[in-house]
Structure formats: structure tokens, C-alpha cells
Amino acid sequence: MSGAIILTLSMGIRHGFGLWLQPITQAQNWSRETFALAIAIQNLVWGLAGIFMGMVADRFGAFLVILLGAVLYALGLWGMAYASTPLMFALTAGVLIGVALAGTTYSVIYGVIGRNVSANKRSWAMGLAAAAGSFGQFLMLPTEGLLMHWFDWQIALVVLAAAALLMMPFAWGLREPQLRIGAGHVREQSIVQALREAFQHRSFQLLMAGFFVCGFQVVFIAVHMPSYLRDHGLAPQVASYALALIGLFNVFGTYAAGVLGQHLQKKYILSAIYVLRALVISVFLWAPLTPMSVYVFSAAMGLLWLSTVPPTNAVVAQMFGLAHFSMLGGFVFFSHQVGSFLGVWLGGFLYDRTGSYDVVWFIAIGLGLVAGLLNLPIKEAAVVRQPLAQGANA
Template sequence: MSLPATPTRIQWMLESVWIASIAGALILWVSFGVRQSIGLFLLPVTTETGWDRTTFSIAAALMQLFWGCGQPFVVYLGERKFGFGKVIFASSLLYATSSWIMYGSPASSPGVFIFASALQGLAAGGNSFPIVLASVGRRIPAGSKYKSIVFGLVSSFGSFGQCCFLPMGRAMIGSLGWRWTFMTFGLMMAVMSPLSMFIQSVPPQKQDQDQATAPVDEEKRAAAKLEQEVAEFEKPKVVVNHEDMTLTQTLKFAFSSPTFILITLGFSVCGFHVAFLSTHLPAYLVDHDISSSLAAWVISVIGLGSVFGTISVGYICTRFRPKFVLTAIYLGRVFMLCIFYWVPTSLATVFSFSVIFGFLWLSTVPATTKFVGDMYGQKYLGTLTSITFVGHQIGAFCGAFVGGLVYDSMHNYSHMFYASIALACFASAANLLAPDEHPPQKPSK
């Protein structure tokens, strides 16, 4: 017979990085899986209601926009007011409620559907990468080499959700219809919401004691002190302790840094690609004589490739600087988009693209999170990554909305692929040029 739970045991469960990682991974698995399935609903919804693709794209784009713009406020509530666990729990229930509204949206009133999509986006901010990774990251000591690996593992379950929910959603739409599928997805979000208790807010862990108290003999200590004095004499430099800074100081410091701006701009390109492809790629493939069931599997395979991509990039970031990793990811997207668009469409080319592009799909998340954490500390990592996520979702809004607008006006997606390739080049250059060392100045108070 198991012993009753004691306060010490309960406290250990709440502070355990492993339990928090498992809970966060499961929440991302469901939340990201149901959100990435939005493209499956484009043809069924427009066919039943008679709407054009622009109307559906507005709903999908507003979901992305509200998701991004609401993210900093949601993370602020988690970091400063109510704690991560309560915010995630409430957001999951709000998502379920919005799914019920979508279920009852009348065909004659697209406004109800669009309103429910915006509500879904607002709820999505409460169980997305910034808030989950910030909560998990607080349980890992500062400076630990395992932090980026954990970020990659937890983030990979968002991609795994995409892999699982796309074929599941396609089968459910075929058997239950798109309305009941929306409602079932919302119910799944509500069922997973109690896991939020395991990712409640905890104080950030300090640096590993082994690293902080490593024995150093007197000769090495004296040499290090002399080297530091010489460096300070040659180039006076104020060392910024991010963990002692207030939220206002941190935000001023980040927004005055070109690195933060370039990271955000590059991440917005990632959002453009993800939203455009997840919303319009199934319809694009159907337009090129690929069956709708196979089109769903294409997005699923992208998600499966992304599982390995996010895990691998989490490890790679322990070996290479995040700016170079992100540069390589966006360059890889340039080549894959060029090949996919200009090579004749077939099952072989489509699934080859899915596997390779999937590796680059969400692998930007652990690299971007690591980049921001290295530059601006862990104390307000959730707030800072949520701000970069605003840029991501503004790009996602453009990818989802402009994709439908371009198709309805030109009846093809050619210009969207041209834009995707050009933006990938821009994102690669932005991350390559982003300085990853602070300038010798003290942040304003």
C-alpha cells in the first residue's frame, strides 16, 4: 500500500523538472495539435457554408493574431499575478468554450465563426510555448547545459501533436463533420487542463552549486583576476546581472538592443511559413490532384519531422551558438521551398518535402528561446519570448490571411511561395547579423 502524500512529497512533485516537463509536453501535444489542424477545416467549412476562402482565412488569421498579441499579457498574468498553473487552466477552459461556439455558428453568420476563432486565439496564448517553457525553465538551474535540451524535448511534443491530430482530425471530419470535430477538440483541451497544477510558478533556480563553487587554486584565481583587470582597463564594461533587474529594466534593455529586434523579425517569418502552410497547404495539394486524406497526412508527416527537428536543435544549441543554428534553419527553408514549388508535384516530392521541411518546422522554438535566455536572462524569459511570439503571430496572421486573399484574386498560390522564399532569406540574414554579445553599456533604470 502506498504511503499518503506528505507536504514534502507534494512540494517535490510541484517543483520537479521531470514532472513539469511531462505535464507541459502533454499540454503542448493537445493544444498545438488541435490548432495546427485548422487547415483541414478550410474545404469542409467553405463547402457547407458557401463562404469564400478569404472569409475562412480571416478567421484563421485572427486566431493567429489574437494568439500572438494576447501572449505577453497572458504570460504577465502568469509571471506576476496568478501563476502559470492557474493561467493555463483558465485558458484551456476558454478554448473549450470557444470550440462550442464554433460548433453552433450558423452558416448565414460568418461573424460568429470569426469571433469564436479570435477567442480561440486568445485562449491559445495561455497554453503555448512561451508560458510552458518559461515555467519548466524555472526548475532548471541557470547556466545548465541541459536547459536547451529540455526545451527541445518539451517543444517537440507540440510537433508530435500535429503529427497525431492531423490524421485524427481528418478521420473525425469525415465521420462526425467539422462542427462535432471542433467540439471534440475543445473537450480534449478541457480534459487536459488539470495537468496545469504540475507547472505552477516556482522561484527560478540559481546556478548549479558545482559550477558556482568549483575549486580554483590560488594561482588560477590570481591569473583570472589579473586578466579581468587588464580587460577592464582596455575596454571598460559594465556586467549586467539580469536576475537583479526589474521587469521594466529588462524590457527597456531588450527593446534598446538590436539583437532582440532582429530575433523578433526573424521569428515573424517562421510564423508566416507555419500559418500559410498549415492553413493552405492541404487545399493547395487538393488543387494539384492530391486527395484530401493524403493532404492531411502531409501535414502530419511535417509534424513528425518536426519532433526530431526540435529535439535535435535543442541538443545542437549546446554545441553551437543559437544565431548560427537559426541562420542554418532559415537557409534550409529557402532551399526546400524552392525545390517544392518548382519541381512537379507528385506523392514522392510532396512527402520528401514534408520530411525535410518538417525538421525545420518548429525547430526555431528551442533555438529562439535559448537565444533570448542567453542574452536577457531567465527571470523574465516568459515575457520576453512572448513578445517575440507577437512577431511570430503577426507573421502568422499575414500568412493565413494573405494566402486566402491571393488565392481568391489569382486562383493560385504562386505569389505566396515567392514571398515565403524571400522572407526566409531575410530571416536568415537577420539572425546572422544579430549580435550575441551585449554592448559595453549599463541598462537604463
């Protein structure tokens, strides 16, 4: 429950950043690329910092990592509200919030789950935590919209900064006084050995490539779809309802993916998700753009939104065990965030130069088909290691 609430606040606040694109750029007289670059930096920093946050959480537990993340989140949101230059906006909305997200989202929370839930229930538990967090995204989007309606955009961000600090008491519920790697597991590799093993593993490489595509698609849509809809004459509340629907249906999608991962090979689940995303985007672009078509698209994308996360993380744990799970999951997530960087930045860059998001939509479709193919050859079996000589444990 504590992990779900932390994910609710962390991912819920982050899920609504697209609502601030036009208010901030219009108030500051910035281009959309300026806003998009800061959020792109946020995603890249989130992925990079997630590797190191994962290392710390693997070694010392999640409690202190989440406390630090909550404080940085609040500082970043406050700075996002009052940054007066693109550089300060990039440092606060980009760097500070990026590090904060690394300490308060999936790599760290799933590490606790992996260490404390048996293998036969791990995929289900990850899906359940993600589903609970996704319901928070559904709740947070209308909340953020109301805050912007009641106050100006700066005060709304300050209120969210205070909300981010609420993660701190819930971090107490994720303490691991006697950190254990999992029943029957020992730390039989050093960090360097674990990294060498993973990056030489073909299935790990393919998993990272697929997750790159996930990041490109979801962050482009989350950040740029509100502006895309307003550009086409739809009312601002349509975007708020659309993002809320994504969060709501994400609850069902992530939970279903976690449950299916207990019964089916996860690579097939992942492949199907990426191909279905490409299909849903294609139909959305082909159909007439109306509020109803937006809501149907949002519901369909919501089912596929973060449903990649439970099976992806479960495959990492299944292949390499739990000793370095948060760290290796952090590397996979870094690939996701490189995709996020490109998706959100290209959206702003190409819009400013072409006046349209069409090219990026088409790229998202093509990448979805590629990711569907890349996941099919993945081998989910645990790696076979040679026994270490006595005393060689790192």
C-alpha cells in the same frame, strides 16, 4: 511530461485547422479569405495575448494561466463549429482560440522550464518539450481526419473541444508553489525597464524580425497547403498525411535544434533553418506535384518546422535572464504571430483574387533568405547592466 502533454493537445488541435478550410467555407458559402482572416486574427491575438499571459505566468506561475486557456480553447472550438456569420466565426475561431493558445503553448510552458532547468541544459530541455509536443501533432492530425470521416465537421470540432479540457488536470503538474526566478537570480528590473532594455537591444530586434518570417511560412503552409493540394487534384488524405508527416519530423527537428543549441551558437542554427526552408520550398514548387513529392516536402519542412523555437527562446533567456523571460518571449512570439497573420490572410486574399497561391509561395522563399541573413549579426552574450541603487528594485 505535463508540459509536453499540454503542448500535444494545444498545438496538435491547432495544427489541423487547415483541414477545416474547405468543409466550413463550402457549408457556409464563405470565401477562403473569410476563413483565412479568422485564423489570421487567431494568430495575431495569440501573439498579443501571449505578452500578457507571459507577464501573469512570470509573476504567479503557469497553473492558472493554463486552466483559463483550456476553458477558452473548448469554448472557441464549440463556437467555431456553430458560428453562423463571419463575425461570430472570427470571434470564436479567432479571438477565443487565440487567447487560449497564448495560455497553453510555448511562452508559458517554456517559462516553467526556464525557471526550473539549469542554463547548461535549458536549450536541450526546451527542445525535448517541443519534440514531445510535436509528436502530439503527428498523432492529432490522423485523429482529426478520422473524426471528420466518422462524424460531420461540426461534431468533430465538438469532440476536439472536449479534448481541449483534458489540459486542465495536466496543468497541476506545472504548479510552482514557491515561484522562483531561477537559482541565483533576482527580479532586478521592473517590467518597463526590462522592455526598454530589450527593445533597445539590436540583437533582440533582429531575433524578432527572423521569427516574423517563421510565422509567415509555417502558418501559410499549415492552413493553405491542404487546399493547395486539393486544387491540384490530389486526394484529401494526401493533405492529412502531409500535415502528419510535418508533425512527425518536427519531433526530430525540434529535439535536434535543442541539442545543437548546447554546442553551437544559436544564431547559426537559426540562419541555417531559414535558408534551408527557402531551398525546400523552391524545390517543392519546381518538382512535379505528386503524392510522393508532397510527402518528401512535408518531411523536410517538418525537420525545419518548429526547430526555430528552442534556439530562439534560449537566446532570449541567455541575453536577458529569467526574471521577465515569459514576457519577453511573448514579445518575440508576437512578432512571429504578425507574420502568421500576414501569411494566412495573404494566402486567402491573393488566392481569391488570382486563383493561385504562387505569389505567396514566392514571398515565403524570399523572406526565408532575408531571415537567414538577419540572424547572423545577433550577439548572444548576456546584457551587461549597471547595478541598481539600494532600494531601487521594482
